[in-house]
Amino acid sequence: MTAFTIDQLVIPATIDAPDAAGFIEMTHVRNEIEADTVGNRDLCYEPAELLPNWQDSYQPQTCLVARVDGRIVARAIYQAPIEEDSKDAWLAIEVLPAFRRRGIGSALYERLVAMCAADDRTVQQGYFIHKGADGSEQLPSPTGFGSVPLDNPETRFLLERGFALEQVERMSRLALPVDETEFARLFDSALAAAGEDYRLVRWTGRTPEQWVSDIALLHQRMSTDAPAAGLEVNEENWDDDRVRTIDDRQEESPRTMLLTVAEHVPSGRLAGFTELSVPAELERPVEQQDTLVLKEHRGHRLGMLLKLANLQYLAETHPGHPSVTTFNAEENRRMLDVNEAIGFVAVGYGGGWKKDTGVS
Known part of the structure; x- marks a missing residue:
């Protein structure tokens, strides 16, 4: 049995702070x-990019880390x-592959269960990425759309609990650059x-003052309108202060956020929005x-x-990235149809x- 310790990770104020070493290692x-x-490595983040997500007072998180001989080998959120x-x-x-099947994941889960009990949280849920297993038996989604490998370790871990x-x-x-002819056809249509x-408006950086309240509404509706199947999802409370807090966090990140919104001209209100998170390094994908x-x-x-x-905004301002990655619910056929048409x-x-x- 591997000897390990579990403790709560310190979230530093800045990535250069004296106590940031653990956070950097965890990342x-x-x-x-x-x-x-x-x-x-499409989903990899630099520590300085990830840190603002851990400083969001509207979505507070606790990170537990497991160490073997002083080295972080697993984490729980x-x-x-x-x-x-x-x-x-x-x-x-999440446990490093070389340290699985040693009781570390189970011990981390028990600590999370204790935290749920202390907070009177009776619904435990989460999104887990499943490693591909071609040809294996599948566990179908109850939505009728999609499945995950039944015999994968992460699937068994969750089912057993x-x-x-x-x-x-x-x-x-989406591989970049896209085909210009097909792009133009889709855009014109x-x-x-x-x-x-409707007219398009776009910006980088802080939300323009005239759109702060509308962006707050769009984020709040994102918490209820996106397909959630049988998961418990609370309607988030958004106001101008929360939008400005997000603006502050994004200014602290090395990444650049590109926003394009659709204004409903007759009402002067925003009808929709989309975001691209762009890393500084050209060899990395956009999110x-x-x-x-x-x-x-x-x-x-x-x-x-x-x-x-x-x-198009990305191509004009940050050309040269290899791809764009995204996640969508399998039952969200409206958005998947859009994505597939784009490529x-x-x-x-x-x-x-x-x-x-x-x-x-």
Whole structure:
């Protein structure tokens, strides 16, 4: 039996702080684990890029790390939503391949269970990336869309602890640059479908003052309008202060966020938005983050128009990156249809898992 210790990781104020060494090491361990799972380094983050995510007071997280001979070999994440009456906690456990099957993941999970009990969190859930296993028996999603390998270690780990698969997410990649002729055809068609009632606005950096409240609404609706299947999702509370807090966090990151929004001209309000997170190094992929069109504005091909316009913005301002990666729920056919038409291809899958300990 391997001897190991578990303790809570210190989150430093800055990446240059004297106590930042553990966070930096944890980030490198995270990257090695996820690279092993997906087969490449598309999901890797630099410590300075990841740190702002751990300083978000609206989504507080606790990180536990397991050490063997002083070296971090695994981590676990506990995130309890701050919304009133929420009963869920979002969990993650990752162990370096060479240190699996030694009781480390189980011990980390027991610590997370204790944290849930202390906070009276009766719903444990999380998204877990599943390593590809071609030809293996599959566990289908209850949504009817997608599946994950049944015999993979992470699947067995979750099933043995009473978790149920609720949703499958697809990881997709778009190779850059895109075909200019096909891009122009898709863009012109989407622009014509949107008509004169919508116009595109784009920016980098802090949210323009006139759009702060609208961006807050879009983020709040993102928490309820995106498909969640059987997972427990709280409606997040967004206001101008929260948007400005996000702006502050992004200014601290080496990454650049590109936003394109669709303004509904008759009302002067935003109808949708999309985000691209761009690393400084050209050899690294760009990350497609949130995309949302408000339900009352759907049917005008705004999702397609927004994504294409932001890719155009990327090509103009940050050319040379190899690809764009994104995650979408498998049942979100509207957005997957858009992605596939643009040229995204599936490269991996994750599962949304839930365990309700409050069920009698």
